[in-house]
Amino acid sequence: MKFTTTLKIAGAAAFITTTVLTHAAYAQEETIKVGVLHSLSGTMAISETTLKDTVLMLIEQQNAKGGVLGKKLEAVVVDPASDWPLFAEKARELLTVDKVAVMFGCWTSVSRKSVLPVIEELNGLLFYPVQYEGEESSKNVFYTGAAPNQQAIPATDYFLEELGVEKFALLGTDYVYPRTTNKILEQYLKDKGIAETDIFVNYTPFGHSDWSKIVADVVALGADGKKVGVISTINGDANIGFYKELAAAGISADDIPVVAFSVGEEELSGLDTTNLVGHLAAWNYFQSADAPVNAEFIKEWKAFAGEKRVTNDPMEATYIGFNMWVNAVEAAGTTDVDAVTTAMVGQKYPNLTGTEAEMLPNHHLTKPVLIGEIQADGQFDIVSQTEPVPGDAWTDFLPESKVLESDWVELKCGMYNTDTKTCVQLNSNY
Amino acid sequence: MLRICLVLIAALIALAPAHAQEGNLNTVLEAYRANIEKPSRTTITPVLEALVESQAPGVAVFLEKWREKELWQRKSDGRFFYVSKADGGKLMLTDIATGEEAGLADAAELDNLKPNSGVRGVIAAALVQFQLSDPDPERRLQALTALERDANQSHLSILRAAIESEQDPAIRTRKERLQRLLTIKFGFDQATRVAAIESFAGDPGVDARAALNPLLATSIQAFDAVPEGVNVARILTPGRDIEADAAYQLLVDAGKARPIVPLAERKQALVTNIRDGRVGGLPVAELVTQEARDRAYLALAADGSVPPLVTADERQEAVAGHVFAEVYAEPDAALTEAAEETLADINGTVGVYRFLDLALDGLSLASIYFLAAIGLAITFGVMGVINMAHGEFIMIGAYTGYVVQQFIPNYTASILVALPLAFAVAFLAGVALERLVIRHLAHRPLETLLATFGISIALQQIAKNIFGTQARPLTSPSWLDGAWVVNDVVSISYIRIAIFVLALVFLGLLLFILNRTRLGLEVRAVTQNPRMASSMGINPDRINMLTFGLGSGIAGIAGVAIGLFAKVTSELGSGYIVQSFMTVVVGGVGNIWGTLAGAGMIGSLQKLIEFFNPSNTLAAQTYMIIFIIIFIQFRPKGIIALKGRAAGD
Known part of the structure; x- marks a missing residue:
């Protein structure tokens, strides 16, 4: 009896001591963990490493301002190595082992698609900062890059109206983003009265380098006296060979303009751009945007990453997403995913081009559409800038997705059929 | 009407001198300020007309400067200026009309106007008369x-x-x-x-x-009789040249026939005409078949409450009673006839040239494949070593070229230095690989394959760590820019010609080394029978090392060439490894000529398939691989197969 009592007291004492001790230790270094899920090796490292650095810089700045909710932010960086299934594994690791409050990550659509089931199962939070093909809206994802109506469609309008293009060559790399985008664009062009025979489509493998035949095909399109324009969804390294061949063939941007959706400052920095002057890119941000907040951002980025580094559109998307998340957490008073998700919708934050971004109920942003002409120094001259356009998750130009809508506030559904007035499904496993 | 015209003309006459008198560029610019600030191809024409009409001095200069994006606007009052750089980071303003200096300003006070290329084209067209x-x-x-x-x-x-x-x-x-x-x-x-x-x-x-x-350009039109007075391209027979439905639709569009009531509308009409549970005298319960519904509709049509049904007979009759023809938009038959003939003639010529262009493209691709594979033809073809790291020697050569360009800014000189240096670096890497790995795995092809594959991944990662993942530029000298243009159909870039020449040079050099030098003799001896060769006083170890180095060195040079026309990344080599093995296998192992034949076949075949399937280049590559698999079934030793003792097995 006596022995057991002693044991009990000792046990209670030990229990109290450990709790107090762990609590003290916990309070000392309590941080909010932020997961960074970008490939640092493999094919996509070329683009994604920059975004990892951007998140690290933003965290450093936020901590200098005192952190969030009085706690410091702590980055947890993992490397999914451009290996799509590994993205899902690393996301699971971040959520279950590191217990991160939020993740910033993914570049290619296929990597995002592989992460989706994991974060929906574990109720995580992902900010996706790259322009993509749309046709998706997940409760657990905020899409801070452009949807097709914020990049592809306005660029096509620019071709039709400002440049008077009558014949289109849609060149793309063979994977989901270019195929979906081109499908939308083909339908859009047909609706605009462009004949099917005036649309030339070509797909090439990743890293394609033998472009002479394709460039010759594009030139030959001009034989019936119509102005030809190229819409390029060519991704990654293949662009270099394509632009080199274009330059070698002496094709001036005034004769056959090329608008690219995946070529930005970062991609051009590996290229001699003197022969590409005048060709176009459509984004929601260019480094050359004339706004004080942008000048400040560029200065900070160069101080953080190096004098030679450039800024680009997905960096701006990361910047907006990060700051909106910080404000939503402050507003919700917690990092709980459901509370933050609710607080996110309606968040406003100044973007880097002088207007304001707003998070919509479909988890997409309002963004201005900018069209830039390539300059000899690898920067862009902005020749067209719209007012902020609300991002549309489901495109209006394909009959099957025209009836779909996403609204996580009123309808509480990411795939709502407006004809049948039902929620098709809540998860994004499509 | 006439009076209105007269008034208008009078007004124009009254206005015209006023325009001419104004003549001051600034006044015109002021009047069209909004259009100049935000120009669009569709709204710019009146501005340009006004500018040209004003005949003010300096209009041509203004248009040129505007087109060259050298026009600036002051934010405070919206006036336009030219600017030049002044001391202290300021800009000196120049008045557009007078050309006089108009004071200094900060760059922040001004906006640079940048018309887009559509607008620049219109401005350029307006400038033509001056230029x-x-x-x-x-x-x-x-x-x-x-x-x-x-x-x-x-x-x-x-x-x-x-x-x-x-x-x-x-x-x-x-x-x-x-x-x-x-x-x-x-x-x-x-x-x-x-x-x-x-x-x-x-x-x-x-x-x-x-x-x-x-x-x-033609359009299809419907006529009541054989058309006269229009320029007909050809008469269309319904059912053969034009679908009967499409023909009827044309008649409907032209107002010559009644529109067909769509099924959905007919259903709707039945629903709206339900009276006491009956439609057109038929009980609703009976309308379960289309035939019954049609009867009900006809009954409704008979008393005129719905538009009558268009029967198949009526449609046939309508189509038969009209003539359909493709009509030129151009009314003059002599012109269209001449154009038709000339175009047919041109298309014949273009066909020939397109074939030529395709042949050139195929030749160029073949030379690239040949250059990439020729090193492998030695290490794999002659020595029998399966070297999966061959692509990485190509990459090493390309990066050597890039590094040389960092030290020698002159592109011509740097390429001349880079070629032998790339050879030397890749040669050393090859010798190291042979000494450290391959020699120890001799006659164990599976282990060689795995080991070299691992080395290839390691080399790629090392390159990523040193040079980063961003593609690096390898810029060709300016005399290799541009293309050799025969006409608008046949052209090939100079850089591809240079690669072709380089491939020829190496073909010659390699043939010379293998067939005319002592080293070549020893290489052939060692590959045919190493023990016999060594008993003749040849050191097989040394020969194997040198041969492997030679093959790797040539891969390095191929790297410089490939980097020049594509890109320099750590994955550069792995993109060519499959093609290289294919080239060597198809051509015939152990023979330089075989590699040439293999490269020629694969290159031209790829282009031919691309020609027939222009919309998917990836599919073209797949078809080609299928073709090669079939080809290998029939000629397992490749195009040029070695015979007798030289065959080795």
């Missing part, structure tokens, strides 16, 4: 380029006037050609237009076809 007879040949060429892109009726007379005074023979030829093109589009009398059309017979230029094709 076409300019003493500066550069300006005249600019004007011609602008005309080639975008010309209108008024330009024809200006151009004709400018030809006489042209001294430069090259520019004069271009002007004359352009004059003929514009005559086709905008000429007045039939004879000169027909002559202009016929003058382009056999001309493969895209611009000639671009001028002729619009003349032949």
Whole structure:
């Protein structure tokens, strides 16, 4: 009896001591963990490493301002190595082992698609900062890059109206983003009265380098006296060979303009751009945007990453997403995913081009559409800038997705059929 | 009506002198400030017309500066200026009308106006009249380029006037050609237009076809009888040349037939006409078949409450009672006939040239594959070593070229240095690989394959760590820029020609080394029978090392060439490894000529499949691999198979 009592007291004492001790230790270094899920090796490292650095810089700045909710932010960086299934594994690791409050990550659509089931199962939070093909809206994802109506469609309008293009060559790399985008664009062009025979489509493998035949095909399109324009969804390294061949063939941007959706400052920095002057890119941000907040951002980025580094559109998307998340957490008073998700919708934050971004109920942003002409120094001259356009998750130009809508506030559904007035499904496993 | 016209003319006359009197550029600019600030291709024409009409001095200069994005606007009052750099980071403003200096300003106080390329094209077209007879040949060429892109009726007379005074023979030829093109589009009398059309017979230029094709634009129309007075391309027989439904739709569109009531509308009409549970006298319960519903609809149509049904007979009759024809938009039959003939002639020529161009492309691709594979032809073909890291030697060569360019800014000199250096670096890497790994795994092909594959991944990662993942530029010297243009159809970039020449040189060099030198003799001896060779006093270890180094070194040079026309990344080599093995296997192992034949076959085959399937290059590569698998079934030893003892097995 006596022995057991002693044991009990000792046990209670030990229990109290450990709790107090762990609590003290916990309070000392309590941080909010932020997961960074970008490939640092493999094919996509070329683009994604920059975004990892951007998140690290933003965290450093936020901590200098005192952190969030009085706690410091702590980055947890993992490397999914451009290996799509590994993205899902690393996301699971971040959520279950590191217990991160939020993740910033993914570049290619296929990597995002592989992460989706994991974060929906574990109720995580992902900010996706790259322009993509749309046709998706997940409760657990905020899409801070452009949807097709914020990049592809306005660029096509620019071709039709400002440049008077009558014949289109849609060149793309063979994977989901270019195929979906081109499908939308083909339908859009047909609706605009462009004949099917005036649309030339070509797909090439990743890293394609033998472009002479394709460039010759594009030139030959001009034989019936119509102005030809190229819409390029060519991704990654293949662009270099394509632009080199274009330059070698002496094709001036005034004769056959090329608008690219995946070529930005970062991609051009590996290229001699003197022969590409005048060709176009459509984004929601260019480094050359004339706004004080942008000048400040560029200065900070160069101080953080190096004098030679450039800024680009997905960096701006990361910047907006990060700051909106910080404000939503402050507003919700917690990092709980459901509370933050609710607080996110309606968040406003100044973007880097002088207007304001707003998070919509479909988890997409309002963004201005900018069209830039390539300059000899690898920067862009902005020749067209719209007012902020609300991002549309489901495109209006394909009959099957025209009836779909996403609204996580009123309808509480990411795939709502407006004809049948039902929620098709809540998860994004499509 | 006449009176209104007169008033208008009077008003115009009254206004015209006022315009001429103003003459001050700034006033015109002020009037159109909004359009100049935010110009669009569709709204800019009135501004340009007003500017040209004002005849103010300096209009041409203004237009040029505007087009060159050298026009600035002051934010405070919206006035336009030219600027030049002044001391202290400030900008000196220049008044547009007077050309006088108008004070200093900060860059932040000004906006640089940047018209887009659509607007620049319209400005360039307006500038033509000022530039076409300019003493500066550069300006005249600019004007011609602008005309080639975008010309209108008024330009024809200006151009004709400018030809006489042209001294430069090259520019004069271009002007004359352009004059003929514009005559086709905008000429007045039939004879000169027909002559202009016929003058382009056999001309493969895209611009000639671009001028002729619009003349032949047709539309399908329906007529009551065989049409007269219109320029008919051909009469269409319904059912054969044109679908009967489409023909009927044409009649409906032209108001010559009643529209077909769609099924959905017919259903709706039945629903709205339900009276006491009956539709058109039939009980609703009976309307379960389409036939019954049709009867009900006909009954409704009979008392006129719904539009009558169009029966199949009626449609047939309507289509049969009309003539359908493709009609040219161009009314003059002589012109369309001439254009048709000329175009047929041109298409014949273009066909021949396109084949030539395809052959050139195929040849160029073959030479690239050959260059990438020739090193492998030695290490794999002659020595029998399966070296999966071969692609990484190509990459090493490309990066060597990049590093050399960092030290030698002159591109010509740097390439000349890079070629031997790439050979040396890749040679050393190859020797190291042979000494450290491959020699220890001799005659164990599976282990060699795995080991070299691992090394290839390691080398790629090392390259990523050193050079980063961003693609690095390997810039060709300026004399390799551009393309050898025969005409608008046949052209090939100089860089590809250079690669072709390089491939030829290495073919010759390798043949020389293998067949004419002592090293070559020893290599052949060692590969055929190493023990016999060593008993003849040849050191097989040394020969194997040198041979492997030679193969790797050539891969390094291939790397410089490939980097020049594509990109330098750590994955550069892995993209060529499959093609290289394919080339060697298809061509025939152990033979340089075989590699040449293999590269030629794969290159031209790839282009041929791309020609038949232009929309998917990836599919073209897949078809090619299928073809090669089948080919290997029939000729397992490749195109050129070694015979007798040289075959080795």
